Amino acid sequence: MTNNNHAHIDRAIEEATRRRPQGHSTRAVHAGAQRHKAYSSLTTPIVQSATFTFQDTQDLCDFMDRKVWGDGLDREEYGRYGNPTMWAVEDRLAALDNAEDAVLYSSGMAAVTSLLLTVLKSGQHIVMTNDCYRRTRQFCLTFLGKFGIETSVVPAGDYDALEAAIIPGKTRFIISESPTNPYLRVVDLNRIVAIAKQYKCLTMIDATFATPVNLRPLEWGIDFVLHSATKYLSGHNDLLAGVITGSKDRIKPLKDARGVLGNLLDPHAAYLLERGIKTLGVRVAQQNQTALAVAQFLEAHPKIDRVYYPGLASHPDHEIAAKQMTGFGGVVSFEVRGDLKTTGDFIDACRIPFIAPSLGGVESLIEQPALVSFYELTTAERLKVGIKDNLVRFAVGIEDTNDIIADLDQALASIPEWELEVAWEERFRS
Numbered sequence: 001m002t003n004n005n006h007a008h009i010d011r012a013i014e015e016a017t018r019r020r021p022q023g024h025s026t027r028a029v030h031a032g033a034q035r036h037k038a039y040s041s042l043t044t045p046i047v048q049s050a051t052f053t054f055q056d057t058q059d060l061c062d063f064m065d066r067k068v069w070g071d072g073l074d075r076e077e078y079g080r081y082g083n084p085t086m087w088a089v090e091d092r093l094a095a096l097d098n099a100e101d102a103v104l105y106s107s108g109m110a111a112v113t114s115l116l117l118t119v120l121k122s123g124q125h126i127v128m129t130n131d132c133y134r135r136t137r138q139f140c141l142t143f144l145g146k147f148g149i150e151t152s153v154v155p156a157g158d159y160d161a162l163e164a165a166i167i168p169g170k171t172r173f174i175i176s177e178s179p180t181n182p183y184l185r186v187v188d189l190n191r192i193v194a195i196a197k198q199y200k201c202l203t204m205i206d207a208t209f210a211t212p213v214n215l216r217p218l219e220w221g222i223d224f225v226l227h228s229a230t231k232y233l234s235g236h237n238d239l240l241a242g243v244i245t246g247s248k249d250r251i252k253p254l255k256d257a258r259g260v261l262g263n264l265l266d267p268h269a270a271y272l273l274e275r276g277i278k279t280l281g282v283r284v285a286q287q288n289q290t291a292l293a294v295a296q297f298l299e300a301h302p303k304i305d306r307v308y309y310p311g312l313a314s315h316p317d318h319e320i321a322a323k324q325m326t327g328f329g330g331v332v333s334f335e336v337r338g339d340l341k342t343t344g345d346f347i348d349a350c351r352i353p354f355i356a357p358s359l360g361g362v363e364s365l366i367e368q369p370a371l372v373s374f375y376e377l378t379t380a381e382r383l384k385v386g387i388k389d390n391l392v393r394f395a396v397g398i399e400d401t402n403d404i405i406a407d408l409d410q411a412l413a414s415i416p417e418w419e420l421e422v423a424w425e426e427r428f429r430s
């Protein structure tokens with residue numbers, strides 16, 4: 001795809017960009033993209049090819065020389081090792097996270113599992129924070145356990161517990177989300193990095209909820225940043241993807257392993273992801289603003305028990321969030337004053353958000369974690385893992401802020417007063 005006539009222009013632009021880092025919206029539109037693409041196309045072509053041809057044996061040998069002894073490839077040989085559409089998106093994602101490199105996967109979980117499988121070996125140990133994506137915890141506790149890799153889970157925000165869980169010489173990795181799901185805890189990256197340095201551990205932050213617009217953990221010394229690109233990065237609830245960013249040295253083994261594991265992003269999904277990323281800056285700015293307004297509205301509402309949003313002074317991590325983040329994100333969690341049923345009735349009365357898992361797209365989504373992720377548990381069992389029946393996770397979309405608030409207002413107004421009284425009585429009895 002490189003058009004040699006224009007390579008010098010691309011290099012000059014790259015050089016200029018390096019000298020003067022651009023804002024995230026400019027990078028979301030331009031970074032990594034070659035200025036002059038095949039057929040003078042403005043958009044990145046979808047190179048839908050499973051394999052890539054060589055002109056003659058000399059062409060093949062030149063390629064192998066560069067591959068085996070050279071530094072970096074300028075073309076592909078086979079679709080499992082990569083494709084030009086995916087390359088373009090990786091460059092852009094690296095630029096957004098201020099990273100040297102990025103590696104794309106077919107889903108966020110493909111990114112999580114590939115990272116851990118690549119970096120860890122039998123006999124090693126990881127420490128992870130609780131309140132995290134359920135499948136990540138499941139992978140660590142069950143799959144990695146089968147290969148002799150142990151996992152300790154510590155409360156997010158408890159740095160003494162984190163340090164106490166480290167087994168010197170054995171603990172290789174500290175992993176956390178920030179903000180976490182569903183309580184939106186924001187971990188203090190300075191403290192995590194300091195602990196990791198002391199015990200020579202690697203660090204990974206799943207920053208899916210933050211996006212590179214609100215938080216760039218690599219700038220705080222974190223080794224790997226992971227995003228489920230299914231969420232804000234793609235932004236339209238129409239594809240699955242995952243990405244890890246970091247230094248060239250750290251990403252290289254992941255790219256090599258991906259060629260073996262085979263879970264890369266296909267060219268069509270890569271194109272859709274690139275298209276979504278272009279509007280990341282404006283989407284996230286709007287979602288930050290709406291979520292803060294929603295959180296403030298709910299906090300003042302008599303039918304809401306509690307609101308979890310790092311932008312509120314009442315959130316336990318508000319100070320760290322204000323220091324580390326440039327926006328507080330688009331997810332608000334809250335407890336309706338009522339029980340499982342009252343909460344479901346409230347959700348059913350909402351007209352704008354769809355009832356669905358996931359977050360980060362243009363459509364607002366609402367869910368009751370007790371029913372989506374913890375359906376098979378009883379109320380008591382859910383409480384043990386910290387999930388209350390009346391908890392709601394609201395992921396704001398890009399609809400107008402006033403419409404979203406008016407919708408929540410009418411849905412709360414629809415909860416009959418007697419339901420609230422019953423809920424209160426039950427609470428006093430238990």
Ligand SMILES: *Cc1c(COP(=O)(O)O)cnc(C)c1O
Pocket residue numbers: 107108109110133177181206208209228229230231240241242
């Ligand atoms: C969704 C999500 C994942 C998993 O990503 P998929 O793209 O669904 O595989 C991992 N971490 C967080 C925080 C998520 O929200």
